[in-house]
Amino acid sequence: xxxVTQNPRYLITVTGKKLxxxxxxxxxxxxxxWYRQDPGLGLRQIYYSMNVEVTxxxxxxxxxxxxxxxxxxxxxxxxxxxxxxxxxxxCASTPNPTPPSGYTxxxxxxxxxx
Amino acid sequence: xxxxxxxxGPLSVPEGAIASLNCTYSDRGSQSFFWYRQYSGKSPExxxxxxxxxxxxxxxxxxxxxxxxxxxxxxxxxxxxxxxxTYLCAVIFKAAGNKLTFGGGTRVLVKP
Numbered sequence: 243x244x245x246v247t248q249n250p251r252y253l254i255t256v257t258g259k260k261l262x263x264x265x266x267x268x269x270x271x272x273x274x275x276w277y278r279q280d281p282g283l284g285l286r287q288i289y290y291s292m293n294v295e296v297t298x299x300x301x302x303x304x305x306x307x308x309x310x311x312x313x314x315x316x317x318x319x320x321x322x323x324x325x326x327x328x329x330x331x332x333c334a335s336t337p338n339p340t341p342p343s344g345y346t347x348x349x350x351x352x353x354x355x356x
Numbered sequence: 357x358x359x360x361x362x363x364x365g366p367l368s369v370p371e372g373a374i375a376s377l378n379c380t381y382s383d384r385g386s387q388s389f390f391w392y393r394q395y396s397g398k399s400p401e402x403x404x405x406x407x408x409x410x411x412x413x414x415x416x417x418x419x420x421x422x423x424x425x426x427x428x429x430x431x432x433x434x435x436x437x438x439x440x441x442t443y444l445c446a447v448i449f450k451a452a453g454n455k456l457t458f459g460g461g462t463r464v465l466v467k468p
Contacts, residue, residue: 275456282460283460284444284458284460285400285458287456290455300455330397332399332400334456342387342388342407342448343405344405345390345402345456346402347400347401348399349399350397350398352397
């Protein structure tokens with residue numbers, strides 16, 4: 243089944259404790275992206291990657307890191323999480339944004355930082 | 357100024373009626389437009405894409421695009437309670453490196 247897999251689905255952590263949210267897709271998509279979703283603010287892009295070893299900042303990259311060592315994986319790293327990073331996170335992928343086609347989203351990771 | 361604007365709702369429609377959702381966007385050069393459906397706590401699910409002016413129909417859904425007015429809409433015919441969800445309009449802005457930008461979403465409630 244073609245899908246984007248995120249783990250974990252739920253995570254509660256403490257301020258300052260480094261964490262990684264994994265994202266993997268099995269569709270050979272070139273383009274991958276991370277979004278966070280907050281009430282009243284909608285979906286905002288954190289980072290994106292056009293291909294292996296190519297990443298770039300989105301609208302809200304502060305406090306996050308990413309890497310793209312393999313085509314299928316695009317982990318999101320929070321080196322020192324803070325309570326304002328409490329959010330619902332989605333990973334998404336698409337074959338190639340040019341020409342554009344729809345993005346496939348993972349199931350989401352609900353992160354709480356206390 | 358928000359780049360993609362939607363009325364947050366809720367838009368309440370009786371079962372069997374037509375739900376009409378609207379979206380405006382700021383980048384006149386945009387070429388690609390999408391509608392996603394999102395149930396509470398779930399991930400967005402692509403339901404329609406549209407690239408050319410005019411209408412595009414897929415089952416009970418019709419997307420309408422007017423690039424001159426920078427306006428895209430979604431019609432849901434014969435609305436069902438299972439259509440109750442938040443509908444997200446998304447636009448790819450060429451000027452921003454083909455980034456997919458979402459509107460805030462319109463919450464739709466279909467009442468039996």
